[in-house]
Amino acid sequence: xxxxxxxxxxxxxxxxLSFLWHFIYDWFPSVFTAIFFPVNESIWEHMKIIxxxxxxGSLISLILMHKFKIKHNNFYVExxxxxxxxxxxxxxxxxxxxxxxxxxxxxxxxxxxxxYIFVExxxxxxxxxxxxxxxVLPIVxxxxxxxxFALLTFYxxxxxxxxxxxxxxxxxxxxxx
Numbered sequence: 807x808x809x810x811x812x813x814x815x816x817x818x819x820x821x822x823l824s825f826l827w828h829f830i831y832d833w834f835p836s837v838f839t840a841i842f843f844p845v846n847e848s849i850w851e852h853m854k855i856i857x858x859x860x861x862x863g864s865l866i867s868l869i870l871m872h873k874f875k876i877k878h879n880n881f882y883v884e885x886x887x888x889x890x891x892x893x894x895x896x897x898x899x900x901x902x903x904x905x906x907x908x909x910x911x912x913x914x915x916x917x918x919x920x921x922y923i924f925v926e927x928x929x930x931x932x933x934x935x936x937x938x939x940x941x942v943l944p945i946v947x948x949x950x951x952x953x954x955f956a957l958l959t960f961y962x963x964x965x966x967x968x969x970x971x972x973x974x975x976x977x978x979x980x981x982x983x
Contacts, residue, residue, distance in 0.1 A: 807874040809933060813926040816867050820922040823859045828852075841956040845978045846970035849904065850962070853893045854955055856918065860889040860925060861948065884932040886944035888925040889951070896921045909971060 830843040842858055844851035864885045871878050896917060903913050962968035962976040973979045 807870065807876065809871070809876050809878060809930060812867050812870050812874075812876065813930045815870075816863055816926050816929075817919070817922045819866060820859050820863045820926075821919055823863055824855050824918055827855045827859050840959050840978060841952060845959055846975070847972040848962070848968050848970045848976070849897070849900070850958060850967045851970075852914075853897070856892045856896055856921060857889045857951065857955070860892050860922075861885060864888065864929070878933040879937040880932050880935055880940070882941045882944035883938055884929045886947045886951075887932060888929045889948070891928060892921050892925045895924055 827843060831839045831845050835845075842854065844854050864881075868881055870876075871881075899920075900914065900917055903910070903917070907913060958968070959977060964976055968976050970976065970979070
């Protein structure tokens with residue numbers, strides 16, 4: 807097993823996990839799951855899928871890298887960089903397409919796959935760099951990101967990013983609180 811093979815496997819693992827991630831809050835509604843999983847069909851809540859899947863899926867790849875004794879550097883930098891870049895990359899492409907075509911599941915899912923390919927390419931490049939010796943900052947950034955997700959889940963902004971077109975509402979649907 808090589809690092810490149812793990813990165814290719816990650817794309818498919820991330821993609822499969824995304825479908826699972828989408829429904830966790832529906833199956834187990836709670837304050838805890840509301841922080842980590844999407845609570846509605848808004849664009850913003852779906853960024854939790856990309857962010858969370860990349861974080862969780864990267865932990866799986868870390869286990870594989872250790873199991874197969876694959877040399878790698880900068881895992882903590884890689885994981886936060888991929889998660890943040892994944893959300894930004896997706897939004898920068900999706901929002902113009904959304905404004906032109908409206909909600910389109912094929913576009914959303916295809917772009918998610920492209921996003922995972924993009925972040926795994928970036929992740930590979932980071933893992934083969936010389937050791938950056940940065941470990942605490944990425945962990946702090948992950949925690950701060952989830953604090954932001956929590957705040958914007960429970961106190962969503964009232965704009966199109968946070969609007970759930972299915973329930974015609976913002977934030978957690980009334981029947982789940």
